Amino acid sequence: MTKTRWIAADWGTTNLRLWAFDHEGQVSAERVSDQGMGQLKPDEFERVFIELAGDLLGQGPCDVVICGMAGARQGWAEAPYAKVPSAPIATDGQKVRTNDPRLNVCILPGLSQANPPDVMRGEETQIAGYLKRHPEFQGSICLPGTHTKWVRIDAGKVVHFRTFMTGELFALLSKQSVLRHGIGDGWNSDAFTTAVGDALSAPDQLTASLFALRATALVSELDPDAARARLSGCLIGAELAGARPFWQGRNVVLIGDPSLCAHYSTALGTQSCETEYADARTMTLAGLAAAHARMTGAEE
Amino acid sequence: MTKTRWIAADWGTTNLRLWAFDHEGQVSAERVSDQGMGQLKPDEFERVFIELAGDLLGQGPCDVVICGMAGARQGWAEAPYAKVPSAPIATDGQKVRTNDPRLNVCILPGLSQANPPDVMRGEETQIAGYLKRHPEFQGSICLPGTHTKWVRIDAGKVVHFRTFMTGELFALLSKQSVLRHGIGDGWNSDAFTTAVGDALSAPDQLTASLFALRATALVSELDPDAARARLSGCLIGAELAGARPFWQGRNVVLIGDPSLCAHYSTALGTQSCETEYADARTMTLAGLAAAHARMTGAEE
Incomplete structure (x- = not known):
């Protein structure tokens, strides 16, 4: 056997x-x-x-x-x-x-x-895993990634959700657009939080702010690591502006890549929104196990 | 000789x-x-x-x-x-x-x-060509393209301008993102103007509206030509939201590719903004000729 x-x-x-x-x-x-x-x-x-x-x-x-x-x-x-x-x-x-x-x-x-x-x-399974462990949770779950999901949870159900193309836009812009010339591999926390704040206060300027990264490098100077953090901040800030009903005044749990979730936590923290973090692998396994237990009529 | x-x-x-x-x-x-x-x-x-x-x-x-x-x-x-x-x-x-x-x-x-x-x-030369022919022009010139420029003109001078990455985003999203699976080669005017209106009224939803193009194709159906027009409308509408001070209550001249300028004219027309069109090649030549005449001390 x-x-x-x-x-x-x-x-x-x-x-x-x-x-x-x-x-x-x-x-x-x-x-x-x-x-x-x-x-x-x-x-x-x-x-x-x-x-x-x-x-x-x-x-x-x-x-x-x-x-x-x-x-x-x-x-x-x-x-x-x-x-x-x-x-x-x-x-x-x-x-x-x-x-x-x-x-x-x-x-x-x-x-x-x-x-x-x-x-x-796929994300629904991570959500199921989280709710298996926190059946009383009320609030929003954010799953950052290529296509970031914001999900409203009420009484154990997904009641509403919205997907933002933030991660895919970051990858396209940093690797395949005119901005790629000035984007490094590192990070700059101040540049990130400043860009988040700017984007939250004027989300309609997103596509102009993106070109401004290129222009700044040409007319003055822009450190490539700061440029990468600013690009991320522009996109995450614009997302948070659009996702405001999901996080303002609500409990927020982040599930995903730890460093990416840390950036989201920082960004939301600038808006006085505290977040909790849950490990993606653990939640996936918990969700799959809960589904299997139900299929077999067992309880874990 | x-x-x-x-x-x-x-x-x-x-x-x-x-x-x-x-x-x-x-x-x-x-x-x-x-x-x-x-x-x-x-x-x-x-x-x-x-x-x-x-x-x-x-x-x-x-x-x-x-x-x-x-x-x-x-x-x-x-x-x-x-x-x-x-x-x-x-x-x-x-x-x-x-x-x-x-x-x-x-x-x-x-x-x-x-x-x-x-x-x-490059765009400054087209602007110079236009002003050579219309020296009294007051208002804004919009030059749609890979990096669309909105330019405020006052007393023969460029006083302020802003670049939007609209064209490059359209190319990246329609050819290299997950949206490419559902984007055709044609056009649908209703889909375009609806998307422009939606984007103008909620520019903070841009990156969610983009993913919605994919989701619509999956949960119901979306004609590929309508999808292409909607993608364009999302991006141009978001640009117009950010560029509002350039066009609201002002004279607007469009210089660029005729079919692209026609889309901008349609989009601005939904906001009761009438535009004039000037041919890009003619303006480039007029600008270069004016520069040459000045260099040589001649007048054309």
């Missing part, structure tokens, strides 16, 4: 991460692959999964619970969105037909919103 | 355009090369120019008046910025040393602004 009880997986656009759990509920193996959903056709997912985790499987069917972009229309199998307001994970998810009889695969659904139109896939 | 009296050139980042003028002030030749400043080292400009225009030169020195990025720090020779407030072309420009004795090259300076920091190179 294998020691694997079930496998949790976060299959995003660029990476696949999985964790094998033993019968005592402990993580017995953790693996990462760069075979993200973005580069796979639907009929390639099973092979990739078996290559990465085949040796963890026994002879009987093993439960595999997956969150993330593997459930998109172009993923392994589409797991249709649940509409908000909704519990973060409202259903058992989409069963996936496999050729390998050792697999019992289920992909968790994302969330969608009709007005304004919005979607998430 | 050659029939070329002098040569006007617009040497930008991606292209070099030049026009030879005969002794009657008529354009006797027009040439274009893709050898833009962006791909040239300083010691390569003369060779590129001679390759394109050598056969137009006689034996004596020929005046060559150049505007655009050839005057940048990494260009043929730096033509330092003039600080606003200033006439659009305030000096005779930067003489350039050449190896070929048939050349008498001068590069026109751009304009810079200390607060907020901003720069232009």
Whole structure:
């Protein structure tokens, strides 16, 4: 008998991460692959999964619970969105037909919103993990990243959310726009908080403020590390201006990359908004475990 | 004796355009090369120019008046910025040393602004051309493009200006971001004006509105042509919100690509701002000709 009880997986656009759990509920193996959903056709997912985790499987069917972009229309199998307001994970998810009889695969659904139109896939599992541990939480959860999500939580449900393209804009502007000439790898805290304040007080100046980074470097001087921090501050400040109803006067929890969350915490702190931080990996695992426990009728 | 009296050139980042003028002030030749400043080292400009225009030169020195990025720090020779407030072309420009004795090259300076920091190179020549023809003009000139300029004109001088990264953001987002999957090549006027109105009334929602284009395609449907028009409307609307002091209650002249100027005219028209249009090539030539006439002490 294998020691694997079930496998949790976060299959995003660029990476696949999985964790094998033993019968005592402990993580017995953790693996990462760069075979993200973005580069796979639907009929390639099973092979990739078996290559990465085949040796963890026994002879009987093993439960595999997956969150993330593997459930998109172009993923392994589409797991249709649940509409908000909704519990973060409202259903058992989409069963996936496999050729390998050792697999019992289920992909968790994302969330969608009709007005304004919005979607998430993967973040709902982190939210579920947080709410499993803090069932009484009322307030907002912010998940900074390529597409930062701001999520209003009420009575254990996601009632409203909004996605900001902050991370993707930062990557495009710092690496592929005219600004790339003056952007370094470092950081400058003062430049960041000043830019956040400027953007919050005049968010309509965003696209002019971006060019001003280039102009400042040409007409005077701008340290490349300060330029990078200012670019981030412009974009995060503009986001906070648009997301104000999510954070003003509310409890805010940040889930994501620790250094990025620290920048958000700093930015929100300038507006007297205190935040808590929760580890993304821990919340993902807690969310996947809660989904698995519900599927099997067990309680952890 | 050659029939070329002098040569006007617009040497930008991606292209070099030049026009030879005969002794009657008529354009006797027009040439274009893709050898833009962006791909040239300083010691390569003369060779590129001679390759394109050598056969137009006689034996004596020929005046060559150049505007655009050839005057940048990494260009043929730096033509330092003039600080606003200033006439659009305030000096005779930067003489350039050449190896070929048939050349008498001068590069026109751009304009810079200390607060907020901003720069232009090339647009000042179009503005000079417009003011040569309309010396009494009071109001704002908008030059849409990769980096759209809004310019306040008073008593023949540029008194203030602001650059918005609208065009570059449109290119990055439509071709290299997650939005590219749903962006077509066509247009939808209703989608454009609706997006302009939404962005003008809530410019702080810009980066969320961008992701909503993707989300709309996923949760309902979004015609790719409508998506392209909405993306443009989001960005131009946000720009108009930031540029409001330039256009509200003022005369506005648009100089640039005709179809892009038409979109700006439509967008401004929704705000009861009527615009006039001036052809970019004609204004560039008029500005270069005015600069040459002043250098030579002639009047056209």
